[in-house]
Amino acid sequence: MDVIQAIKQRRSCRKYMEKPVEFEKVSMVIEAGHHAPSAGNLQSWKFIIITEKEIIKHIANYAFQQFWIETAPVVIAVCSYDEKQERHYGEVGKTLYATQGCAAAIQNMLLTATALDLGCCWVGGFERDKVHDLLKIPTNVNLQALITLGYADEKPAEKTMADLYTCVYFNSYGASIAKMHMVLGNYSIEWEKKIEENKSKLHKIFGKIKEKVKKK
Ligand SMILES: Cc1cc2nc3c(=O)[nH]c(=O)nc-3n(C[C@H](O)[C@H](O)[C@H](O)COP(=O)(O)O)c2cc1C
Structure with a gap:
């Protein structure tokens, strides 16, 4: 682990x-x-x-x-x-x-x-x-x-976690960013999601370009 x-x-x-x-x-x-x-x-x-x-x-x-x-x-x-x-x-x-x-x-x-x-x-x-x-x-x-x-004899219940923007600041106390998860923690996950979302759009665009090139 x-x-x-x-x-x-x-x-x-x-x-x-x-x-x-x-x-x-x-x-x-x-x-x-x-x-x-x-x-x-x-x-x-x-x-x-x-x-x-x-x-x-x-x-x-x-x-x-x-x-x-x-x-x-x-x-x-x-x-x-x-x-x-x-x-x-x-x-x-x-x-x-x-x-x-x-x-x-x-x-x-x-x-x-x-x-x-x-x-x-x-x-x-x-x-x-x-x-x-x-x-x-x-x-x-x-x-x-x-x-x-x-050895544990119980499975603890899910715990609630405060949102990161309530406890993380940038450069000075209190300077928080609303969409903190976009900056910290889930940064790469957010971008991977966006890439996945755009992949199909890109496939379509490239498909159309390929067809045009073939016709020429
Ligand atoms: C300084 C400190 C004192 C704690 N004292 C107790 C305690 O006396 N009894 C107890 O059951 N848990 C105690 N805990 C555990 C916390 O209740 C626990 O970490 C918190 O609820 C978050 O849950 P988690 O540890 O499952 O993430 C203590 C934790 C810390 C950091």
Whole structure:
């Protein structure tokens, strides 16, 4: 599966089969996270792989009773070691770069899971203090998010997508183009359609020209 396919196929999965995930696949997911870009290449993330059912049960409870999490055979906690970023970049390192690096790692992991035929979900809704304690995370490490992982036992419903022109601008904020799909995304598709539409017209025109040439 190429990356574009993985991006389009990835969906949040909230129901998993009672089937363990091969550790090789978990390793590939973690490695993908570790390959993410990070400010100054500091790689200030930490990943905790959780497979113990009891711990996952507690996590589900602390995630504001998102009990579907209990069905996941694997949960990955993504943490950032903010002090490292702060030492190099000050406040912006601590508040922005640490989080952004982890977000990049998370998306890499979700896409890799998708490519490996695994279901996954980015979980940000949980009581931070409680999960911190449960996973024995030191106070100078920040728990950014959880990822559930497993074989999907559901097919997510179609999701509605906002039109691109509502969120893409050119050169300055707010400068949008009404027919954005003509410029982005479907550009080539639109032109292929036009070429197809005009092909038959061109055939007719060339046919008439050929007949005229023959008569002469
Ligand atoms: C920062 C963040 C936090 C999220 N937290 C949760 C969560 O706590 N529980 C949940 O079920 N989904 C969570 N999601 C998943 C979103 O609900 C989901 O990505 C969104 O509805 C779009 O659906 P899709 O992932 O299938 O494309 C979170 C996603 C992000 C990026």
